[in-house]
Each structure stands twice: as structure tokens, then as C-alpha cells.
Amino acid sequence: MNESDRDQWHWRAMIVQLAPIDAAVIEAAIIEAKAKKDIASLSAVRYERWAEGPSAQIMHIGPYATETASIVALHAAIAEHGSTPRGRHHEIYLGDPRTATPEKLRTILRQPIRPL
Numbered sequence: 001m002n003e004s005d006r007d008q009w010h011w012r013a014m015i016v017q018l019a020p021i022d023a024a025v026i027e028a029a030i031i032e033a034k035a036k037k038d039i040a041s042l043s044a045v046r047y048e049r050w051a052e053g054p055s056a057q058i059m060h061i062g063p064y065a066t067e068t069a070s071i072v073a074l075h076a077a078i079a080e081h082g083s084t085p086r087g088r089h090h091e092i093y094l095g096d097p098r099t100a101t102p103e104k105l106r107t108i109l110r111q112p113i114r115p116l
Helices: 023-036 040-044 064-080
Strands: 055-061 083-085 090-093 106-115
Touching: 023 040, 055 064, 064 083, 064 106
Parallel strands: none
Antiparallel strands: 055 106, 083 106, 090 106
16 A cells, blocks of 8 residues: 555544543443434544553644655654654644644654664
């Protein structure tokens, strides 16, 4: 698969939830939302604990479509550090694509790593 084949990507949207939010609270919210309106996509919502571990990151500034160059630079820095990528990278969006121009969007690209 080519990096630019975005329709072939497997992705998920995640939102940080702080205590007291847990799986039971999320499940109750889903049940309440379904009672108001049965939305099929609610079945995909779930609570997931996530511990990332050691990671490297880079700030990408610009359109999402140009992230490949930043990912390549990130992987080069990881190799220079004597490490290798572990699993999938993830993205933390700091801008709102509805209001910011694409050239000003800021995205933290974060890649879990492990020693070689």
C-alpha cells in the first residue's frame, strides 16, 4: 500500500478521557444516546486504555496531505537515535481544519519506538 492511498488507511479517532470517566460511563452514555436517536456509528464507540511507552515525535506544520515528508524525517531521527519504529504512529491535531488555512495546520506526529 502506498502512503498516499488514504482510502486504504486503517484509523481511529481517539479522545482523552480523564477520571472519573471509565468504560461504565461511556457505555451509559452510548445507551442514553441510542435511546434518543439510533445512530449506527455508536456501536463503534468504546473505552480503551492506552499506554504508549517510549516515543518520538515531530511537529508537522501544513496540510495533512504533506505529512509524509515529516514522517520520513521522524523515522530518520529515530534511526539516528539507535531505535526503530514500533507499531503505528498517531497524530494529535492542534488546529481546526474548519477555521485554519491548510498551511497553518499543526499536527504532532508521534511514533512509538523500541531500541534496535
